[in-house]
Amino acid sequence: QSALTQPASVSGSPGQSITISCTGTSSDVGSYNFVSWYQQHPGKAPQLLISEANQRPSGVSNRFSGSKSGNTASLTISGLQTEDEAHYYCFSYAGGLTRIFGGGTKLTVL
Amino acid sequence: QVRLMEFGGGVVQSGRSLRLSCEDTGFAFRDNAMHWVRQSPGKALEWVAAISYDGDNEAYMDSVKGRFTISRDRGKTTYLQMDSLRVEDTAVYFCAREVNFALDVWGQGALVTVSS
Numbered sequence: 001q002s003a004l005t006q007p008a009s010v011s012g013s014p015g016q017s018i019t020i021s022c023t024g025t026s027s028d029v030g031s032y033n034f035v036s037w038y039q040q041h042p043g044k045a046p047q048l049l050i051s052e053a054n055q056r057p058s059g060v061s062n063r064f065s066g067s068k069s070g071n072t073a074s075l076t077i078s079g080l081q082t083e084d085e086a087h088y089y090c091f092s093y094a095g096g097l098t099r100i101f102g103g104g105t106k107l108t109v110l
Numbered sequence: 111q112v113r114l115m116e117f118g119g120g121v122v123q124s125g126r127s128l129r130l131s132c133e134d135t136g137f138a139f140r141d142n143a144m145h146w147v148r149q150s151p152g153k154a155l156e157w158v159a160a161i162s163y164d165g166d167n168e169a170y171m172d173s174v175k176g177r178f179t180i181s182r183d184r185g186k187t188t189y190l191q192m193d194s195l196r197v198e199d200t201a202v203y204f205c206a207r208e209v210n211f212a213l214d215v216w217g218q219g220a221l222v223t224v225s226s
Contacts, residue, residue: 051212097169
């Protein structure tokens with residue numbers, strides 16, 4: 001049960017776009033489109049941004065989008081804003097009720 | 111408004127037990143699988159355990175198998191019984207509701223500190 005692989009950090013300037021990758025295996029990320037993404041600010045509970053690889057829940061900004069190809073899922077944030085500075089995590093189905101998180105990515109908005 | 115609240119965190123010695131509770135204040139989670147997720151200080155989120163909507167199926171991360179037990183009653187509470195606690199189990203523990211294989215509602219977290 002090794003964590004899914006995410007870059008430790010990414011950065012961008014306000015208004016720019018960034019993409020965070022999440023790489024797993026054919027047993028988790030690659031098995032179905034059951035990948036979700038979360039934003040976590042310091043000291044707060046995570047918040048759901050994307051479900052089922054590319055579905056945006058009601059209330060989530062359309063600046064957040066998701067995609068998946070093979071064993072890699074991606075989260076793209078467009079029109080970066082200072083409040084986007086946070087940690088981002090991917091989360092995947094891994095068989096039955098088993099799930100797995102990515103190692104997390106710290107986004108810095110310069 | 112649907113909400114989850116965790117109870118039962120605290121400081122405990124290594125080798126002892128602790129039980130966390132997760133209360134559904136909106137009575138909205140009876141048809142959903144429920145999960146426990148933890149986060150050690152300064153570290154990433156870590157999936158810990160899950161239980162099916164009917165309580166008939168469970169799953170655990172490898173490092174807690176045989177020590178932690180997830181359960182739920184037919185009302186509004188999900189539990190995490192943690193036995194043989196280790197220093198490395200020190201973390202904030204979150205409960206969360208699953209919908210369409212995503213965790214859409216989270217509690218505020220309960221801090222568990224295991225001392226040596």
